Amino acid sequence: AYCMDKKIYLSSPHMSDEGYEKEFVNEAFDTNWIAPLGPNVDAFEKEICEYTGAKCAAALSAGTAAIHMALKAVGIKPGDIVFCPSLTFSASANPIIYEQGTPVFIDSDYKTWNMDPNLLAEAFEKYPDVKAVIVVHLYGQPADLDPIVKLCKEHNVPLIEDAAESLGAKYKGKYTGTFGDYGIFSFNGNKIITTSGGGMLVSPYEERIQKVRFWATQARDKARHYQHSELGYNYRMSNIAAGIGRGQLKILDQRVAKKREIYDFYKKTLSQLEGLSLMPINDWSEPNCWLTVIQLHGKVKPLDVMLALEKENIESRPVWKPMHLQPYFEKYNIIGGDVSKDLFENGVCLPSDTKLTEEELKHIAEVIKKLWAK
Numbered sequence: 075a076y077c078m079d080k081k082i083y084l085s086s087p088h089m090s091d092e093g094y095e096k097e098f099v100n101e102a103f104d105t106n107w108i109a110p111l112g113p114n115v116d117a118f119e120k121e122i123c124e125y126t127g128a129k130c131a132a133a134l135s136a137g138t139a140a141i142h143m144a145l146k147a148v149g150i151k152p153g154d155i156v157f158c159p160s161l162t163f164s165a166s167a168n169p170i171i172y173e174q175g176t177p178v179f180i181d182s183d184y185k186t187w188n189m190d191p192n193l194l195a196e197a198f199e200k201y202p203d204v205k206a207v208i209v210v211h212l213y214g215q216p217a218d219l220d221p222i223v224k225l226c227k228e229h230n231v232p233l234i235e236d237a238a239e240s241l242g243a244k245y246k247g248k249y250t251g252t253f254g255d256y257g258i259f260s261f262n263g264n265k266i267i268t269t270s271g272g273g274m275l276v277s278p279y280e281e282r283i284q285k286v287r288f289w290a291t292q293a294r295d296k297a298r299h300y301q302h303s304e305l306g307y308n309y310r311m312s313n314i315a316a317g318i319g320r321g322q323l324k325i326l327d328q329r330v331a332k333k334r335e336i337y338d339f340y341k342k343t344l345s346q347l348e349g350l351s352l353m354p355i356n357d358w359s360e361p362n363c364w365l366t367v368i369q370l371h372g373k374v375k376p377l378d379v380m381l382a383l384e385k386e387n388i389e390s391r392p393v394w395k396p397m398h399l400q401p402y403f404e405k406y407n408i409i410g411g412d413v414s415k416d417l418f419e420n421g422v423c424l425p426s427d428t429k430l431t432e433e434e435l436k437h438i439a440e441v442i443k444k445l446w447a448k
Contacts, residue, residue, distance in 0.1 A: 080387070081387045082430070084427065085264045087270070094324045096321070108312075114316035114320055117316070119131040122259070126249040126251055126257075128257060134274065135290075136309075137165060138273065139309040141208070141236060143275055143290060144169075148234070151173075151175075151205075153175070154175045155175065156176070156178070157178050160182070162210040166238075167179075170208075178406065178407045178408075179398045179411075184354075186215060187213070187215060193409045194409075196409055205231065206233075206234060208235075213239055213361075213363075213367055214240045214362035216244070223254075226254075232254070236258055238260035239260070239265065239364045240362055240364065246358050257275070257277070258274065260273050266326065266362055269319035271315065273311075288304075291308075333363040333428060340368070350374075352369075363426070365424070365426045369417065376419075376420060379442055383441055388425055392422065394418065398414075
């Protein structure tokens with residue numbers, strides 16, 4: 075039966091059964107392409123574009139680096155305002171500070187848990203000289219992009235899509251990450267596919283992506299000697315990491331299918347519990363269900379669920395603590411704020427690991443259900 079010694083993770087790396095990743099990595103070893111750059115990097119960029127429909131891509135060391143390079147490509151200068159959702163991981167907001175920009179946080183709506191388009195409209199009224207908008211697809215759930223894209227176009231402000239958690243998710247039939255002027259993906263260890271660490275910046279602007287590749291390789295000018303006319307960064311993905319990514323990309327659809335199965339299982343087994351609801355799925359979106367997240371508005375509290383699971387060696391997590399409540403960011407302005415606070419205080423991210431067996435899922439559900447039986 076169920077073995078408790080084995081820890082159940084929230085979302086851990088899951089290599090292909092076919093060993094695709096090893097093939098690409100072994101090829102890198104056999105040809106001695108171990109250093110950053112190399113055939114896997116070029117191929118991974120191309121394959122991400124083929125998969126998502128993006129025009130061009132730059133493979134980087136992290137999703138955070140990709141957001142940083144997007145802000146630099148947009149031309150953020152010290153003091154420039156950038157809109158960013160409050161309900162997200164700090165990596166969405168940190169790069170604004172790297173470029174000495176000023177974040178203005180925007181609350182979520184209950185319909186998507188993502189940036190509220192009405193509050194975005196309000197923010198544009200209040201800060202007409204905003205220089206960029208970052209939209210996040212939280213937990214793999216697409217934001218309501220049409221009104222957001224429309225507002226950005228009306229105000230002629232570039233849109234950066236943080237699709238770190240939503241690779242493989244679609245909004246109205248089109249992949250997230252391809253709606254903005256820039257889109258970013260993350261291949262961190264906990265993401266739907268991983269390169270152990272890494273990210274990708276995609277964009278329809280080829281010359282900008284070339285510029286990003288230049289900045290990310292220490293901004294080395296085309297000269298025989300080492301010459302630098304601009305500030306550079308060491309942000310390129312390694313050929314080994316890209317090899318892992320290429321193998322993972324082959325099974326991305328399988329991973330998305332499994333993540334959705336996990337969401338459906340929790341919905342079927344838990345949604346009748348009093349005061350429990352799941353992150354909503356809108357009819358225009360096909361989320362990748364990277365994490366299944368519940369809300370609790372009743373006698374059972376998030377901490378009760380987390381502690382009960384912890385006792386069984388099962389990992390769960392709180393919802394991201396909103397940026398406007400973070401000690402570092404609380405000095406910045408927020409438009410709205412109540413929704414993200416509510417979602418944070420009442421939310422739990424349930425184990426959504428693609429290696430979960432049916433037996434393990436049933437065990438997790440039983441542990442949670444027992445809290446209602448008390």
